[in-house]
Amino acid sequence: MRLDKFLAETGMGSRKEAKQLLKKKLVTVNDQVVKDGKIQIDEKKDIVKFAGEELTYQKYYYYMLHKPQGVISATEDKWDQTVVDLLRDEDYREDLFPVGRLDKDTEGLLLLTNDGQLAHQLLSPKKHVDKEYVATVQGIVTDQDILQFAAGFALTNKELVKSSELMIDAINEEEEQSEIRLIIQEGKFHQVKRMFEAVDKKVIYLKRLRMGNLWLDEELELGEYRALTEKEIEGLKMNR
Structure with a gap:
C-alpha cells in the first residue's frame, strides 16, 4: 500500500493533507523519516508513526446504527439527511455504506460498513439471512394471515414473496390494531408494508x-451508533 493512502486510511486526512504531513517530516516508517507518499509499505508489518505516535491500520469498519425515522438509507441525498450524515467526523469514511435499506419512516437496526463482500452475503437471497421486524398494523391480524405468510404468496402486483414467520404479540380490538413480529429472508422494495397491504392491512x-x-x-x-464487537463481527460472518 502507498504510504499516503495508508495515512488517509488511518484518519490523517486526505491524500493531499497527508502529503503536507510528510513534507513537515512528521511521519516515520520503521523509525526512519519519510517524505515521499508514493513509497510502498506493508501495512501489517511496517511500523508507521505520526509525531511519534504509532498508527494502526484497519481495513474494514462495522457500525450498528439505530436508525430514526426521517433519515434516508443512502450515502448522499440532495434533500434529506442520510444515515452516513449521522456519523461523527472522526468515524466518517467515504467508503462506508448501509447494508440494505430501511424506508425513510422505518426505524431500527442498520449496519454501516465498507466490507462489500460481507454486505453481499448478508443481502443475497440465496443465503437466507433472517431479518426480524416488529410492527404496529392497522387491522386485526389472524391465524389465517399467519398461515398465508408461512406459505408464501403473491403481492398486489403479482410479485411472489417467500415463506416468512408472522407472530402476533398483541391485539387491540378497540383500535383495530395488531402488534406483530415478522421474520423474512428477502429484501424487496417496501416488502413488509406490501405484504400486509396484500392481506388488506x-x-x-x-x-x-x-x-x-x-x-x-x-x-x-x-x-x-457504535462499532460492532469482534464477537458480533464474527457472528455476522457465520451467515456467509
Whole structure:
C-alpha cells in the first residue's frame, strides 16, 4: 500500500493533507523519516508513526446504527439527511455504506460498513439471512394471515414473496390494531408494508430488530451508533 493512502486510511486526512504531513517530516516508517507518499509499505508489518505516535491500520469498519425515522438509507441525498450524515467526523469514511435499506419512516437496526463482500452475503437471497421486524398494523391480524405468510404468496402486483414467520404479540380490538413480529429472508422494495397491504392491512409503525444473528443494542437511542464487537463481527460472518 502507498504510504499516503495508508495515512488517509488511518484518519490523517486526505491524500493531499497527508502529503503536507510528510513534507513537515512528521511521519516515520520503521523509525526512519519519510517524505515521499508514493513509497510502498506493508501495512501489517511496517511500523508507521505520526509525531511519534504509532498508527494502526484497519481495513474494514462495522457500525450498528439505530436508525430514526426521517433519515434516508443512502450515502448522499440532495434533500434529506442520510444515515452516513449521522456519523461523527472522526468515524466518517467515504467508503462506508448501509447494508440494505430501511424506508425513510422505518426505524431500527442498520449496519454501516465498507466490507462489500460481507454486505453481499448478508443481502443475497440465496443465503437466507433472517431479518426480524416488529410492527404496529392497522387491522386485526389472524391465524389465517399467519398461515398465508408461512406459505408464501403473491403481492398486489403479482410479485411472489417467500415463506416468512408472522407472530402476533398483541391485539387491540378497540383500535383495530395488531402488534406483530415478522421474520423474512428477502429484501424487496417496501416488502413488509406490501405484504400486509396484500392481506388488506396497513403497517403504521415498523422497526427492524435483527439481521442474521445481530440484534439491535437496546441501549442505543434513536440516531445513535457504535462499532460492532469482534464477537458480533464474527457472528455476522457465520451467515456467509
